[in-house]
């Protein structure tokens with residue numbers, strides 16, 4: 001009896017990737033065959049993103065490519081932020097679920113759909129607590145522990161798409177982590193829409209620091225990495241936890257967005273450039289080697305030459321391990337989309353290039369500071385004695401070693417950094 005062929009395409013952030021993995025893990029293997037190419041699928045699921053205009057374009061393109069082959073179901077943020085999103089692509093495109101709705105509901109619907117075209121019912125099915133489809137590469141697994149955001153930054157459509165903040169209870173998170181550990185996942189990335197808000201909606205207003213510490217205990221011998229965190233989430237307690245637990249990666253990604261207080265205020269970010277640097281300093285005072293990565297949005301309304309210069313000055317003071325830069329993309333339905341004084345797109349793009357040039361030098365400087373130092377790394381890929389590994393402070397290294405297996409932790413010594421930031425190391 002042939003199974004229904006389903007393709008699952010994901011656009012956007014780690015929260016979306018984690019939702020897709022939760023959907024996939026609840027598809028009944030007797031009923032559904034997962035295929036990678038939408039053009040050979042009976043049903044294609046597109047888990048959409050609407051955080052930028054480019055992301056929406058990518059979703060529309062995926063849908064148009066898949067429509068000739070079968071049913072196309074759009075879910076995710078673009079659908080919940082704009083209920084007419086699917087129909088606007090094509091009358092045959094369907095919208096289901098999305099936002100903060102549980103992806104397992106969509107899986108149940110697909111299982112039912114697949115059952116519909118069978119004579120016999122499938123055997124009972126209990127999805128794995130976690131399965132390898134939720135992996136980043138072969139050693140790292142994503143685990144979404146929080147959803148929603150109530151912060152309302154003026155440029156951001158996410159609160160509209162994802163709804164109010166909600167946290168996965170501590171015990172459920174720890175159960176997922178122990179299942180991932182038992183399946184050989186060596187690094188677990190805790191993710192959310194506003195990760196730092198984890199626990200605030202749970203009884204007793206629990207804190208991310210506590211979750212991170214408990215997670216590190218359960219994940220051992222594996223390690224825990226925290227995905228993107230807003231600056232106001234860098235509490236004393238979290239800084240203590242990152243410093244005290246060897247099983248917590250010394251890597252924090254903390255979006256700055258702008259280094260100009262006037263622009264930050266128009267963004268309704270809720271902090272100044274001084275506040276941001278003070279928050280990072282809270283962590284650095286406890287672990288000076290922590291890798292701080294950041295995001296910058298250029299071309300936001302009101303960002304004149306002086307404001308952009310303030311952003312570059314703040315970045316220089318921050319001395320990040322790396323920087324991601326994007327040109328501001330107005331999202332309809334957000335307050336900022338109506339703001340005046342937006343610099344021309346070409347100027348925004350030029351500023352992105354300037355930030356990226358700075359970022360390249362900052363990355364080289366950060367990594368060069370470790371040459372000669374020793375560190376723990378996880379082997380992510382290996383073949384013929386050549387291996388690619390990742391340190392806790394988010395430095396990918398190439399090393400030559402005869403006896404290193406994918407997923408193994410190894411002690412390394414950094415031996416060199418190339419001008420493009422490529423790092424070599426030797427196994428100790």
Ligand code: SF4
Nearest residue numbers: 149151152153156158
């Ligand atoms: S904190 Fe701001 S940027 Fe982040 S998801 Fe919430 S509203 Fe969006």
